[in-house]
Amino acid sequence: MTRHLPWRLDDRPDAPFPPAETALRDPDGLLALGGDLSPVRLLNAYAGGIFPWFSEGQPLLWWSPDPRMVFRTDRVRLSSRFRRSLRASGWVLRADTRFREVIEACATSPRPGQDGTWITRDMVQAYEALHALGFAHSIEVLDGDRLVGGIYGVAIGRMFFGESMFSAESGGSKVALAGLAHVLRGWGWPLIDAQVENDHLLRMGAEHWSRERFLGVVREQVNAGELPGAWTERLGEFPAASLA
Structure with missing residues (x-):
């Protein structure tokens, strides 16, 4: 089933990310929102080909664009x-x-x-x-x-x-x-x-x-x-x- 909204992360820093392959096409690569910027979560994100990118006042957004x-x-x-x-x-x-x-x-x-x-x-x-x-x-x-x-x-x-x-x-x-x-x-x-x-x-x-x-x-x-x-x-x- 195709997702039409980004995955919302729960509060556990070690909570898994959805597979990067399930990121949205529009906007390209948007995968998830929420969570935090704890070391555990950041390292899990990068190891899965995912990175945080958001502006002041936005929710925390996580991305894995295609192409890279x-x-x-x-x-x-x-x-x-x-x-x-x-x-x-x-x-x-x-x-x-x-x-x-x-x-x-x-x-x-x-x-x-x-x-x-x-x-x-x-x-x-x-x-x-x-x-x-x-x-x-x-x-x-x-x-x-x-x-x-x-x-x-x-x-x-x-x-x-x-x-x-x-x-x-x-x-x-x-x-x-x-x-x-x-x-x-x-x-x-x-x-x-x-x-x-x-x-x-x-x-x-x-x-x-x-x-x-x-x-x-x-x-x-x-x-x-x-x-x-x-x-x-x-x-x-x-x-x-x-x-x-």
Whole structure:
């Protein structure tokens, strides 16, 4: 039987989500509403190919669109012109040293065609809780001590679910994404979830995958045996120029 309304989640943080395949077609990917942003519920959602996305004043909405926007970690593209400019860059990349600053910069960065942000105060607190548990991570691009770009998301097993990125200087988010892909490729992680279509992401090599294909990879990779924990020492520090 086809559902015509999104599933309403109950109050138990560990309550199961409906299968992602039962998400609505209109609006594309809307699966459920309600619940909370507890770590248990968030981790269950991501492991099932589901993410929260809602604005201030809306109920908590959960999504699994079809198709899904993804990056293969070996296919993130930087233009030849941008790579040439990087060769003289003094920027460096680190992980998990400025998580709160990255997520707040993402929340306050203007987005074309959008008023406000979906990164509400409750969302910031929820991802900080995941960060403290070693599941949420930030990649930071620094010019000296100044944060010029970054990206954050959730890692389960060998699957990275990107949430948002920002630039305080032109190209900052590109470097953060390319740096993340470079690192994950070296660790043997194949995919970065980018959620929904965006022209900027398409230019950088993002692909449309069917939900069925995406979920197949997610189910395999979230059980790949990687333990949660901070990435600061594991990633270290490396120059943005190395991405050129």
